[in-house]
Amino acid sequence: MKQYKVGIIGGTGMVGQRFITLMENHPWFRLTAIAASSRSAGKPYAEAVGERWALDVPMPEEAKGIIVQDAEADAEKIAAEVDFCFCAVDMKKEDIRALEEKYAKLECPVVSNNSAHRWTDDVPMVVPEINADHIEIIEAQRKRLGTKRGFIAVKSNCSLQSYIPAMHPLKKYGIQQALVCTYQAISGAGKTFDRWPEMVDNVIPYIGGEEEKSEQEPLKLWGHIEGDKIVKAEGPSITAQCFRVACQDGHMAAVFLKFADGCKPDMEQIKADWAAFRGPAQELDLPSAPKQFLHYFEEENRPQTKLDRNIEGGMAVSIGRLRPDSQYDYKFVCLSHNTLRGAAGGAVLLAELLCAKDYI
């Protein structure tokens, strides 16, 4: 397989740090450039991050000495050095949109963690097991941008990375309604307990913008390409409440599902569908793809955030406690690692798909 030179924009942040660790020993990708704000530019990576290193694994040696560049001022230089870049920055939405388009127009494909372009009509928002075919919209996007190579592709929000994979193989039965409550880790806000002491021993029942993303983004994932845009699906309708809880990593969701009249599968059928579910990521044997995407636990106290978030390198989804419900048809619990599958890992898997399909 070809080797790809990779830049990480926002490499000093929480998600950026995950990207840096995922490049270490990646069979296809080689970390070539790191960019962040002007505050970090000009410093070796280890110095720019300093005390902010937030992961439980050490900073990769190969990254420590790389001089961090200025994501905006050095864009042309970075775009010329790399085959594509990942982007995870904390900036105003319109500034992120402009920054990502700038790189795309410099013929540098951008695989983004940011939400800024998720609703741009011709930007594919992809979970490779669910809607890999949406990458075909890239040709239309390149026409709009006037590029040959450059484009933007995004991954969806971290909150829905547990329950959408669990719902997807059941859609064929006609899911009518879903209710989800998410219990989201503090790394999802780019924080550790040291930097967010109010979160110790606490639950905050509000995460700005998260409930709307949790309800709406699935409809784009389940949408289809029509001409030069992705048209969102009409359903199933999802209602969500999103809480911040005192966990470092791992977003859990409590899910209730109602099927159309007469369409309800039995519990054994649902478990069989989850066990059998594979997507293009598994079929193409992409390096970051979990072998078994959905893991069902029969134990009644699993999945647990601390015990199960790292299954298959944090790229698989765990499910448990499937049982009948008195108002909906069924309820269950699911879990995914928010900065791995839900952020950097999900973007790396998307980049692998784009490379395997010759878009990069």
Ligand SMILES: NC(=O)c1ccc[n+]([C@@H]2O[C@H](COP(=O)([O-])OP(=O)(O)OC[C@H]3O[C@@H](n4cnc5c(N)ncnc54)[C@H](OP(=O)(O)O)[C@@H]3O)[C@@H](O)[C@H]2O)c1
């Ligand atoms: N954390 C998660 O689980 C998660 C999940 C999904 C999506 N996301 C999204 O990923 C993005 C990054 O989140 P995060 O948690 O990693 O944030 P973070 O830890 O606050 O990191 C922000 C990064 O953005 C850089 N930055 C800030 N202003 C900049 C500017 N003007 N120009 C260039 N770079 C700039 C920072 O560089 P300096 O170090 O130089 O300041 C840093 O590298 C956000 O859009 C977030 O919504 C996060």
